[in-house]
Amino acid sequence: MFRRVIAKSEGDCKNSPSLAEFLREEIARTGPVSCARFMEVALYHPELGYYERDRTVVGQRGDFYTSVSVGELFGQLLAYQFAEWLEELQVRNADHGIPDAPLQIVEAGAHDGQLAEDILLWLQKRRPDLWGRVEYWLLDPSPRRQEWQRGRLSMFAPRVRWFANWGEIQAAGGVTGIIFANELLDAFPVHRLAWSAAEQRWVEWGVRVAGDRFIWVRLPELHPNVAELAQPAAVFGTLHESLRESAWANLAAVLPEGFILERTPFAELWWKIAAQSLRQGKLLTFDYGHAVGEMINPTKPAGTLRAYRDHQLVPDILAEPGEQDITAHVNFAGITHGGESAGLATVELTEQSRFLSRAAQRTMRQPAVFGEWTRERARQFQTLTHPDHLGRSFSVLVQERA
Numbered sequence: 496m497f498r499r500v501i502a503k504s505e506g507d508c509k510n511s512p513s514l515a516e517f518l519r520e521e522i523a524r525t526g527p528v529s530c531a532r533f534m535e536v537a538l539y540h541p542e543l544g545y546y547e548r549d550r551t552v553v554g555q556r557g558d559f560y561t562s563v564s565v566g567e568l569f570g571q572l573l574a575y576q577f578a579e580w581l582e583e584l585q586v587r588n589a590d591h592g593i594p595d596a597p598l599q600i601v602e603a604g605a606h607d608g609q610l611a612e613d614i615l616l617w618l619q620k621r622r623p624d625l626w627g628r629v630e631y632w633l634l635d636p637s638p639r640r641q642e643w644q645r646g647r648l649s650m651f652a653p654r655v656r657w658f659a660n661w662g663e664i665q666a667a668g669g670v671t672g673i674i675f676a677n678e679l680l681d682a683f684p685v686h687r688l689a690w691s692a693a694e695q696r697w698v699e700w701g702v703r704v705a706g707d708r709f710i711w712v713r714l715p716e717l718h719p720n721v722a723e724l725a726q727p728a729a730v731f732g733t734l735h736e737s738l739r740e741s742a743w744a745n746l747a748a749v750l751p752e753g754f755i756l757e758r759t760p761f762a763e764l765w766w767k768i769a770a771q772s773l774r775q776g777k778l779l780t781f782d783y784g785h786a787v788g789e790m791i792n793p794t795k796p797a798g799t800l801r802a803y804r805d806h807q808l809v810p811d812i813l814a815e816p817g818e819q820d821i822t823a824h825v826n827f828a829g830i831t832h833g834g835e836s837a838g839l840a841t842v843e844l845t846e847q848s849r850f851l852s853r854a855a856q857r858t859m860r861q862p863a864v865f866g867e868w869t870r871e872r873a874r875q876f877q878t879l880t881h882p883d884h885l886g887r888s889f890s891v892l893v894q895e896r897a
Contacts, residue, residue: 514543514817519704527701527712530800531684531720531761537816538682539637545817546606546682547639561678562781562847562885563610568875569851570613575865576854577614577673578622580777581629584672587897588775595628599672601664603634603769604679608644615651621864629672631655634664661768669774677781678889680825683765685757686721687800689713692752697725700755702813709813720760746791755798756791757823766830770837770894778834779893781847784825786890799824827892839894848886851879 518536522528538545562569581598588595605611611631619626631651635641636659648655658664687700699721701714717725770778785799802809804819812821831841855876858865880886 514540515709515815517543518702518709518816522702522704527703527714529699529701529714529718530687531718533702533709533813533816534684534821537821538684540817541637541639543817545820547637548817562879562889563613563677565878565885566871566875567613567616568872569879570610571617571865572851572854572858573610573675574614574617574621575858578618578625579857581625581672584776596671598625598629599632599670600629601632601634601670601672601674603674603676604682605633605635605644606640608633608647610677611644611655612647612651615648615654619651621866626654629654632658632664632670634658634661636660661772664772669772670776671774672776674769674773674776674778675780679782680759680762680766680780680830681782681784681822682820683759683762685759685800685823686718686724687711687798688717688721688725688756688758690747690750690752690754690756692750695747697756709816711813721758724758724760725756750791751796754791754796755800757798757800757826759823759826759829762825763829763833767833767837770834770839770896773839773896775896777842777893777895778839779891780825780830781889781891782825783888784827784890786827786844790826790828827890831892831894834894839896842893842895844890844892846887847889847891848880848882850891851876 514537517540518528518533521536536544539547541547577600581600584598585595600614602611602614611633615631618629631648631654633641633644633655635644635657641657644657656667658667664670688697689700690696691698697717699714699717700711702709703712704710766778766780800812800821800823802812802814802819802821809819827844831844835841859868862868878884
């Protein structure tokens with residue numbers, strides 16, 4: 496996702512013994528870096544980044560679980576829902592005299608291709624009527640991850656295409672069908688802001704070197720990427736303009752000193768470009784994040800930036816860059832606005848448990864299509880939807896262009 500930025504310095508680090516050394520050298524040259532830059536390098540450096548180094552970062556042998564790790568049911572339910580949406584799209588077009596066009600399912604950030612395999616296997620077996628009309632496109636800027644995906648999905652080669660960026664997808668004519676991402680946006684680099692009650696303004700935390708460690712340091716000014724995002728108009732973008740200033744004054748009066756806020760301009764811009772690439776159909780994401788109106792909560796002053804390793808929360812987010820996952824909550828209000836500004840209508844923002852439960856209920860009325868609900872499927876479903884597992888943690892945002 497961020498190789499373009501890293502590539503400017505890639506030549507400087509080819510002989511560096513570690514990612515930490517590369518970051519130390521950059522900080523020595525340029526001074527403290529933003530949290531966003533630290534995350535960008537730690538996660539996406541083309542040779543040493545966390546998501547480049549080992550495909551087993553996800554699952555039981557990795558550092559964290561996703562819905563895909565639970566088993567193939569998540570992909571099968573998505574395939575069932577996607578097939579319904581694609582059929583509705585074809586019917587709607589036929590009613591308006593629009594000739595049949597090729598259909599696409601685009602998965603952004605497919606990692607090792609496991610979810611793509613689960614979806615494609617179900618479509619091939621259960622929906623042969625759609626199989627010949629749908630292409631599966633994978634969007635990933637990493638040649639290494641594309642190689643992993645190609646190895647897993649070789650049996651579907653005629654139906655699968657790869658793209659490195661949205662420009663390539665737009666050059667191919669854009670998307671008629673579905674664009675989706677699963678736990679992608681939470682791994683986009685964030686700027687880390689803190690509230691100064693004495694100065695009544697936001698300041699930005701960056702990263703510097705102290706001995707052999709990376710530590711937080713206050714930057715002299717806000718990065719241009721987030722200067723506007725720290726204003727009342729951005730914080731209360733869902734309120735009417737006449738109410739924003741008074742709402743901000745009330746909030747500023749109770750915000751505690753040092754309150755942490757993460758802003759993700761990269762994710763919001765990425766989502767807007769995705770929306771612009773959708774000619775017709777649905778755009779959706781599965782992730783954990785802030786619902787509309789929850790981005791600033793005075794009762795949660797420490798922010799949401801976290802690091803994980805071996806399924807454990809790591810106390811030091813900046814320790815061992817490239818060796819642990821770094822993540823922050825998605826700002827659903829921001830990406831919702833990005834999609835709507837590109838002409839999409841918001842269908843819903845709901846809990847993953849509700850989204851999957853609705854689909855599951857429909858599959859039970861169509862066993863000939865979906866297949867039998869075995870004990871193993873029931874076990875996976877409980878993990879995906881139960882509040883004590885993944886059901887309450889994840890949300891689904893669905894937008895569409897009719």
